Amino acid sequence: MKTVLLALFLLIAGSSLCLAQCDKKVNIAASKTEYLNATGAVERSEDEQTSIEINKSDITVITDNGNHKMTGTIKTNTCNWTTPFKEGKTTITTTLSDDNGDSKDFTITIEGKEGKITLLAVNKDMPDKKIRLALDKFEEKN
Numbered sequence: 001m002k003t004v005l006l007a008l009f010l011l012i013a014g015s016s017l018c019l020a021q022c023d024k025k026v027n028i029a030a031s032k033t034e035y036l037n038a039t040g041a042v043e044r045s046e047d048e049q050t051s052i053e054i055n056k057s058d059i060t061v062i063t064d065n066g067n068h069k070m071t072g073t074i075k076t077n078t079c080n081w082t083t084p085f086k087e088g089k090t091t092i093t094t095t096l097s098d099d100n101g102d103s104k105d106f107t108i109t110i111e112g113k114e115g116k117i118t119l120l121a122v123n124k125d126m127p128d129k130k131i132r133l134a135l136d137k138f139e140e141k142n
Contacts, residue, residue, distance in 0.1 A: 022079035022090070025141045028052040028110070028119065030133035033063070038128035050133055052119070053141065059094050059108075070096040072106075085138050087112050110138070 030050045034042045051062045054074075061070045072094035081088025090110045097103040105124035110117065117135040 022077070022081070023056055025053065025055040026085075027137065027139055027141045028054070028133075028135055029137040030119070030135050032134060034132045034134075036130040036132055040130070054092070059092065059096070061096060068098065070098045072096040072103075081112070083112075085112070085117070085140075086115050110135075112138075 028051070031047060032045060033048055033050060034045045037043050048063060049065050053060045056077075057074055059072050059074055062068070063070075075093045075095070076091075078091045079088075081090070089112070092108045092110075093106070094108065095103050095105050107122045107124070109120045109122075111120070117138045119133040119135060121131040121133075123129065
């Protein structure tokens with residue numbers, strides 16, 4: 001009986017830790033952007049600074065060394081991290097709009113495997129063209 005209670009306690013504690021990451025404001029940074037085709041092959045690559053801030057309800061993406069900004073409200077957020085900021089996956093659907101009023105629907109997937117974190121963005125209107133970032137930073141923002 002003690003073993004069952006201990007296992008249940010550890011499961012609840014681990015779940016709380018993983019969910020805690022999902023409710024936090026996070027900062028993401030990358031220095032390279034890859035543009036992929038339908039097969040996942042890299043069509044082109046650009047060295048550019050990208051900064052992304054995600055909170056419970058909003059997302060802000062700043063690229064091109066601060067010259068291009070897009071913001072959006074998170075429609076759905078599926079989050080499951082076994083090791084916060086290292087192993088797991090978050091999938092977000094959002095509509096991102098820029099300062100000119102242009103908007104695009106995206107599915108953004110942040111995935112951690114063996115400590116390597118990548119972000120994949122897919123535009124709903126162009127699913128054969130994907131954007132991938134290898135993240136330099138993925139951390140909680142205070």
